[in-house]
Amino acid sequence: MEIQGKVKLIGETKTFGNNGFRKREVVITTEEQYPQHILVEFVQDKCDLLNKHSVGEAVKISINLRGREWTNPQGEVKYFNSVQGWRIESLQADQGGNAIPPVPPIEAFEPAEELNEEDHDDLPF
Template identity: 80%
Template structure:
């Protein structure tokens, strides 16, 4: 799955536990009729992917939805969801790559002087 939007916030890398589990969160605001502010977490070595991005930058993030079950000490079962990112791309460079090169105005071309209307061509009209 993918999410597109502008970066609203990039958190610092957090480290948890004795094993050094790392997590970094980014908030992306979607650009639709009802914008959503989605918190996406990057974990372990993926936390470094956010180093080259800034607040306000339009991005596309590849995500996985994660869900887990937890039973509290009272025996109640709870469910939690998270959105985990594994790739991030700038949409600015993608838009620039898809742009057509500029076309010269019609005045930049010289008119044809040697047009032979009797010469056969393969045009259907």
């Protein structure tokens, strides 16, 4: 699955437990009639993917939806969902790459050479 929007916030990388589990969060604001602020988690080595992105940038994030079941000390079962990112791409670079390049000014072109009367009818048939 993928989501697109503008980066609203990029959190710092946080480390948990003795195993060194790493997690970093980013908030994306979708660009639709009713914009949504979506929290996406990047974990372990994927945390570093956010280093080259900044707030306000238009991005596309490839995500997986994760669900967990947890039983609290009172025996009640609770369910939790998370959105986990595994790839992030800048959309601004893509849009620039698909644009038509500007036409150079007329002065940049050389004038065409004049044709001789003899050269205009040199077809072999």
